[in-house]
Amino acid sequence: xxxxxxxxxxxxxxxxxxxxxxFGKYSHLEHTFSNSAFPAASFNCxxxxxxxxxxxxxNLSHGLCALTALGSYDHxxxxxxxxxxxxxxxxxxxxxxxxxxxxxxxxxxxxxGEGETRLSIAQYAxxxxxxxxxxGFRSAKSLLKTAAGKCLKHKIDKGANERWKEGxxxxxxxxxxx
Numbered sequence: 592x593x594x595x596x597x598x599x600x601x602x603x604x605x606x607x608x609x610x611x612x613x614f615g616k617y618s619h620l621e622h623t624f625s626n627s628a629f630p631a632a633s634f635n636c637x638x639x640x641x642x643x644x645x646x647x648x649x650n651l652s653h654g655l656c657a658l659t660a661l662g663s664y665d666h667x668x669x670x671x672x673x674x675x676x677x678x679x680x681x682x683x684x685x686x687x688x689x690x691x692x693x694x695x696x697x698x699x700x701x702x703x704g705e706g707e708t709r710l711s712i713a714q715y716a717x718x719x720x721x722x723x724x725x726x727g728f729r730s731a732k733s734l735l736k737t738a739a740g741k742c743l744k745h746k747i748d749k750g751a752n753e754r755w756k757e758g759x760x761x762x763x764x765x766x767x768x769x
Contacts, residue, residue, distance in 0.1 A: 592628040594690060598768065599655055602761040603628060606654070606716055612724050629657060629714035637662060637710040642699045644675055649717050650694035653758025656715040659688040664707035671701040694718065 596603040606628050613630075614620050623632045635642070650656060664670050666684040673680050675697040683689070683700065691698060693715060703709045725747050726734055734740035748754065 592626060594688065595628060595655060595657065598690065599761065599763055600768075601763065602653070602655060605761060609721055609724050613720060616728055623714070627714060629716060630720060631715055631717060633713045633715075635711045635713070638708045639703055640709050640711055641702050642711070644673070644697050644699040646695065646697050647693040647715065649719070650715045651718040651721055652694040653692065653755075653761055654694060654716050654718070655690040656693035656713055657688055657690055658693075659712045659714075660685055661710040661712065662703075662708035664703040664709050669701050669703035669707070670709050673699045673701065675699070 592603070595606075610628070610630055614622075623630060647656065658672070660666075660670060660683050662670075662685055664685065666682050666687075670683055670685075671680045672683040672689060674691070677696075680701065681689075693713075700709075700711075722731060723729070726744065729740075731744060734744040749757075
């Protein structure tokens, strides 16, 4: 969360505000971790976890996901983070974390050597949580049942170009971070 707040402050505030609304409405919900803004986490317990190339389509498309590598492996020989669209393979040492837009960027990692271990933690936010809150704690399906609901959904969703621009505006620039 600290890295998210420091390097993606607009998205961090959006995430925190949305979750405050959600948790305010549903007081029985509990945070995954007391010190994390992310509402969900997945644990890949290895012992030699490899993530094949994929996009996490369920995640908020303009959101960031935190990936952390754990275990004991030679990061110069394996366990590299691959960002396929950028044509990058990045050494990813044990105890490293990175923020990536996993809902719109194809990513994965390379295998590690025999006798080594690699585990990982992914923290993320499902896009459905944001839609649920934006739609007034209703599903898109329920909104589409009435003319008023369709109109409201259209107003909230806006056009694809406008949504894309709003999402892109949540990413920081170096100048903006200064």
